[in-house]
Structure formats: C-alpha cells, structure tokens
Amino acid sequence: MQRNLLVALVGLAAVAGCWLWLLPADNGPNDADMDALVQGKAKRKSAELAASERAKTDLALLAEQGRGQQLPDYLLSEIDRVENFWFIGKPDSHSGVQIPFEPGSLPLPPPDSEPLNPNPGFLGADACQECHAEKHQSFIHTAHHRTSRLALPEEVSGSFEEGHNRMNTSVPEVFFTMEQRGDQLFQTVNFFDWGFEVPFHIVIGSSKMAETYLYWHGDQLFQMNCTHLSDPGAWINSPGFLDGDAIYSRPIRSGCLDCHVTYVDYRKANNHYTPKSMILGISCERCHGPGKDHIDYHRSHPGDKKSKHIQVPSKLSRQAQMDVCGQCHTANKAPKNEQAFQFRPGDKLGDHYDPIEVPENASRGVHTTNQVGRLALSACFKQSEMGCVECHNPHRNERGQLGLFSKRCLECHQQEQCGMQDELGSRLADNCIDCHMPVRATKNLHLETQDGNIFPPLRDHYIRVDQQATDEFLKKTPE
Ligand code: HEC
Ligand code: HEC
Ligand code: HEC
Ligand code: HEC
Ligand code: HEC
Ligand code: HEC
Ligand code: HEC
Helix, strand or coil, X not given: CHHHHHHHHHHHHHHHCCCHHHCCCCCCCCHHHHHHHHHCCHHHHHHHHHHHHHHXXXXXXXXXXXXXXXXXXXXXXEEECCCCEEEEECCCCCCEEEECCCCCCCCCCCCCCCCCCCCCCCCCHHHHCCCCHHHHHHHCCCHHHXXXXXXXXXXXXXXXXXXXXXXXXXXXXXXXXXXXECCEEEEEEEECCEEEEEECCEXXXXXXXXXXXXXXXXXXXXXXXXXXXXXXXXXXXXXXXXXXXXXXXXXXXXXXHHHHEEECCEEECCCEECHHHCEEECCCHHHHCCCHHHHHHHHHCCCCCCCCCCCCHHHCCHHHHHHHHHHHHCCCEEEHHHCCCCCCCCCCHHHCEEECCCCXXXXXXXXXXXXXXXXXXXXXXXXXCCCHHHCCCCCCCCCCXXXXXXXHHCCCCCHHHCCCHHHHHHHHHHCCHHHHCCEEECCCCCEXXXXXEECCEEECCCXXXXXXXXHHHHHHCCC
C-alpha cells in the first residue's frame, strides 16, 4: 500500500500543481538516530558514519567530474520527515522527483553491519552442489535461481549502448540514460537542467517478461525508476510509476524479497536489511527447508545414505504441497508483521501470511499471478490429486516446451477426449496448452510508457474449454 501511496502522491501532487501540502513539519530525530540512542548501538552508528564519509568522498570526486549537482534555484525541494524522502518539483511542471537521499548527494553505500537475527540455516543453492551435482547443474538455469542476482554488466539485459540506452518521457527535459563505467552501471536522471545518478545493485526478474532493479541507500533497498521490458526490448517505467516522474523512493518491503530472494536479515520496518546476509536467487531451500543441519549431518556421517533434516514436498499432503508453492504463487497476501522467510515446508500458509483484501481485478495484486488460486478452479484439479509438480519439474528450466507439457496432460487424458480431435488429428498432441491454458494480458499488471500502457501477458492456470483461445489458435496455426 505504502509504495502505491508514494506514487499516487507524486501523481496527485503533480496534477494539483501544488505539492508542498505533502510535507508535515517534524524536526525530531530520525529513526536511525533514535535507534542509536535507545539501543546504544555505537558500533553500528560509527559504521554508518564511516559509510557516509565514504559517500562524501565519492561526492567530492563526482563534483570534480561535474556530477552530483547542487539543486538550481528554480527547482523547489522539501523533505517528508515521515517517509524520509525528498520531493523535487518545478512550479509550472507536472513532473516530480522523489529520492530518499538529499538532493545534490548520492545514495550511501551499503554498510558492512552484522545481522541482527540468526540465519535459520539458509545457505543458498551452491551449498548443495557438492552432493547433488546433477540437480544443481540443471537448477541454476531455472527462473527461480535467476530471479535475483547482482547487477553485474553481463547480468543486465537492457542495453547501455548509445542510441539504445535512453528512456524518454512526454516531458522533453525529463529523461533517463543508462550508463556503464567500468563494472558499475548507473541510471542517470535528467530533470530540466539538474540531474543525479543512482547505481544498479540488484536485478529482480529472470527476464522472461521483465527485469527491475534495486539499489542500496545505506541499509535500505529501493526500486529504480527504469525497468527493462524483454519483449520488445525497451527501457520503461517500473510498474505503477507515472510517465514524466523520476521515482527512486519506493521502498522494497520484506514481502517483495520473500518471493524473490532466498533469505535476508530484516532489521526493521519498512525496508532496512543487512546487506551481507542476503542470499540471492530462490534456492532449493525455499521448497526443501534450510539446508544447514542436513549438510552438517551428512558431512559428518558420509556412510549414511538415508537423508536427515530435509523435507521433500511430494511426501506432504497435497494442500501442504500447494502451500509450499503458495508462499510465492498466491497473490494478495503479506508476511505477518513483515516477518518474511518464516514459512517451512509442512507449515500452513495462514500461519505466516495475512490475506490482503482486494476487490477482484484491483491493480494491487502481486503482478496478479495466482497460479494456486486459478488452478484450484479447474476440473482437473477438483477431480484428481493433481498438484503443481504433475506438470512442473522444479529442478529444470522447461520454459516454452509446450510439447513436453502436453505430454503431461496426456498422462491423465486421451487425445480422443478432446472435442477438436476430428478437426486437428495428430496436430492436437503438440499443444493442448494454448487452447486450454491461454496466455492473457491482465488489467492488474500494467506499465506506463511515453506511448501509453503495456499489459504483459501471463499464462492462465484455470484449465478449461475456451472458445476464444481455440479460435485464435486455429487462426495462427496453418492446416
Ligand atoms: C554432504 C553431502 C550433502 C549435501 C551438501 C547436501 N545433501 Fe542432500 N542428501 C545427502 C544424502 C547423503 C542424501 C540421501 C541420499 C539421497 O537421497 O541422495 C540426501 C538427500 C536429499 C534429499 C532427498 C530426501 C529424501 O528423503 O528423499 C533432498 C531433498 C536433499 N538432499 C536436499 C538437499 C539440499 C536442498 C541441499 C543444499 C541445501 C543438500 N541436500 C545438500 C547429502 C547431502
Ligand atoms: C520463494 C518463492 C517461490 C517459491 C516457494 C516457488 N516459486 Fe515458483 N517462482 C517464483 C518467482 C519469483 C518466479 C518468477 C521468476 C522470474 O521469472 O524472475 C517463479 C517462477 C516459476 C515458474 C515459471 C518458470 C519459468 O521458466 O518461467 C514456475 C513453473 C514455478 N515458479 C513453479 C513453482 C512451483 C511448482 C513451486 C512449488 C514446488 C514454486 N514455483 C515455488 C517464486 C517462487
Ligand atoms: C507473492 C510473491 C511475490 C511478490 C510479493 C512479488 N513478486 Fe514479483 N513475481 C512473483 C512471481 C510468482 C512472478 C512470476 C510471474 C509469472 O510468471 O507468473 C514474479 C515476476 C516478477 C517479475 C518479472 C520476472 C520475469 O522474469 O519476467 C519482476 C520484475 C518482479 N516480479 C518484481 C517484483 C518486485 C520488484 C516486487 C516487490 C516490489 C515483487 N516482484 C513482489 C512473485 C512475487
Ligand atoms: C520450487 C521448489 C523446489 C526447488 C527450488 C528445489 N526443489 Fe527439489 N524437489 C521439489 C519437489 C516438489 C520435489 C518432489 C518432486 C517430485 O515428486 O516430482 C523435489 C525433490 C527433490 C529431491 C528428491 C527426489 C529426486 O528427484 O531425486 C532432491 C534430492 C531434491 N529435490 C534436491 C533439490 C536441490 C539440490 C535443489 C536445488 C539445487 C532443489 N531440489 C530445488 C521442489 C523443489
Ligand atoms: C492429474 C491428472 C490430470 C492432468 C495432468 C490433467 N488433467 Fe485435465 N482433467 C482431469 C480430470 C480428472 C478432469 C475431470 C474429468 C474429465 O473431464 O475428464 C479433467 C478435466 C479437463 C477438462 C475439462 C474441463 C471442464 O471444465 O470440463 C479439460 C479441458 C482438461 N482437463 C484439459 C487438460 C489439459 C489441457 C491438461 C494439461 C495442461 C490437463 N487437463 C491435465 C485430470 C487431469
Ligand atoms: C496441468 C499442468 C499444469 C499444472 C498442474 C500447473 N502448471 Fe504452471 N504452467 C503450465 C504450463 C503448460 C505453463 C506454460 C509453460 C511455458 O509457456 O513455458 C505453465 C506456466 C507456469 C508459470 C509461468 C507463468 C507465465 O505466465 O509464463 C508459473 C509461474 C507456473 N506455471 C506456476 C505453477 C504453479 C505454482 C502451479 C501449482 C499451483 C502450477 N503452475 C501448476 C502447466 C501447469
Ligand atoms: C485448437 C484448440 C484445442 C486444442 C489444441 C486442444 N483442445 Fe481440447 N478442447 C478444445 C475445445 C474447443 C473443446 C470443447 C469441444 C466441444 O465441446 O465440442 C475441447 C475439449 C477438451 C476436453 C473435454 C472437455 C469436456 O467438456 O469434457 C478435454 C479433456 C480436452 N479438450 C483435452 C485436450 C488435450 C489433452 C489436448 C492436447 C492433447 C487438447 N485438448 C488440445 C480445444 C482444443
């Protein structure tokens, strides 16, 4: 809700042409100061200070190079002390900037602080390689493993080449340029005659549909304004961001990371984390449970071939299996008290997540993909013991292999059962999917661009007879 609010605020304020009302005065100490005072965490505070010293040095360097510019007089800025972000606008323009760092400065580098909470035993997929080499070898190519990673130049799909590295907006003086300097990537914002830049730190998305990017400002994570859409390859606004604004203040809450990383130490609301505790990618352990005890045991008992301290979802009830996948494939739920990473295979979803009430087709679902809920509507699901692994092998990348998926339908069905058998004959067997599980754009997920809205298509898991999909299939598939 928070993040939509932030975006809505900019939009609203811009439309109203008056945005100063946003900014309540509160000159009390900020959260970080309070923490340091109350908990006496002098050590942490000094690490933070050291970090800000580093940032100042970077800034001095930048100033020398002509970047990190001071705000010109004709732009107005205010701080919102509740949210701790700066709002920058131009009185006669609809465009606005929101950043969590002072205008003219840069984001603080991530601190080297120690985790506040013990890691419950998550190690990441590479820890399994030594004894499960084959599974590991195929797993690293899956969307799960690739869904989050460091933003090294070779890991970012979008182009940094001149001519392809710019995102324009409907306001000619507001645009974004993607720049590479050495191994570091930046989004550079041009806002009238002023500008600033933000480094890419983390990529979210295996890039089937899109990649979005996060950056650290101290121990806080924020989403960047520009996202990369895979088809057609283009830089566009992140979902929910408005054309003409430059937003770098959307906090990445624990629910987002719960679905897109294996584990991170959560320090406090809304978005404070311990950077070095983060395990990127969704590892084996989110389906099998934390691996530390399992590995310690088998290392010290190399002769024991019977597994200990690890879960296999297929040995659980169907509902419990659905809940394992449902951690991330059920939309409209949030970790209780922002406490993510608490679910373990065998647990009930309701013990760790609260439902979020949203009207149907609201724009607030998590990209709205709700495979668990949609599948459950299907006759296949209701009249069999089917779970997700009837069709999906979690250890391999099988994306796009519709023939292979169709074979899995035929584990339970005969081709002859399909009413289209006479018309299509042997051509039927290759692709049950596009007629019975069509790909559809959903109103719930849209991206705003200079040229209008984009609705990325998603596969519907409500398996059914769909006349429209059948007509489309027959049109695009030659005799
Ligand atoms: C030091 C060796 C070792 C490491 C490292 C290791 N395992 Fe295992 N694992 C075993 C052994 C031994 C078995 C039992 C034999 C078998 O099923 O292969 C096993 C079995 C399993 C099983 C099947 C359990 C069953 O009851 O069928 C799963 C699931 C599993 N491991 C997951 C993992 C995961 C996830 C990791 C990484 C976090 C991991 N293992 C790391 C040794 C290891
Ligand atoms: C910790 C969160 C999490 C869990 C648990 C999880 N998934 Fe996913 N899954 C994701 C995310 C996030 C993506 C999208 C990754 C991307 O493309 O960046 C995804 C993608 C997928 C895809 C698409 C693969 C592709 O190539 O596009 C399938 C299929 C899938 N998951 C099935 C499952 C099944 C089956 C389970 C349970 C056995 C499961 N997932 C458990 C988070 C999760
Ligand atoms: C409830 C779990 C959940 C939450 C919360 C969530 N996601 Fe996702 N995300 C998914 C799943 C599942 C997919 C795969 C969608 C699909 O293919 O059906 C996905 C897909 C994506 C993709 C596209 C990946 C690709 O390969 O095309 C991006 C980018 C993304 N999410 C970013 C985010 C960001 C940023 C946040 C937080 C602000 C977030 N997600 C919150 C589960 C989640
Ligand atoms: C998205 C969830 C998910 C992820 C991620 C995942 N697994 Fe599994 N794993 C399963 C499920 C579900 C089964 C049961 C499969 C079945 O019955 O078809 C399974 C079965 C297994 C088994 C025992 C049965 C077999 O096929 O040999 C082992 C061992 C295993 N996984 C290891 C791993 C390792 C190692 C990784 C990471 C490299 C991993 N898994 C990642 C869900 C997952
Ligand atoms: C685990 C077994 C199983 C699998 C796998 C399976 N189904 Fe089904 N399916 C059923 C059962 C049981 C029914 C209900 C009885 C019937 O109509 O045969 C059903 C019903 C259907 C129906 C009728 C739906 C309705 O509303 O009347 C369609 C269409 C269908 N399946 C298509 C598929 C397709 C396409 C796949 C693969 C993507 C698939 N099924 C995979 C078991 C399965
Ligand atoms: C009856 C077969 C079947 C079952 C059961 C099934 N899926 Fe799928 N799923 C598919 C097919 C087919 C695709 C499309 C694969 C592709 O295009 O690569 C797909 C795609 C996906 C995707 C990618 C979505 C996208 O828009 O591209 C995700 C995520 C996913 N499945 C998750 C799940 C989860 C979670 C479950 C269990 C709740 C599940 N699936 C159960 C057949 C199935
Ligand atoms: C060109 C689109 C198309 C393809 C491809 C297709 N189907 Fe169908 N299927 C349909 C339509 C349309 C119906 C309803 C026909 C009718 O009622 O006369 C149907 C009916 C069915 C039914 C029976 C539904 C009921 O009412 O009981 C099943 C089961 C089924 N299909 C399974 C499959 C399987 C399995 C495949 C792949 C081997 C497949 N279909 C491929 C369009 C398709």
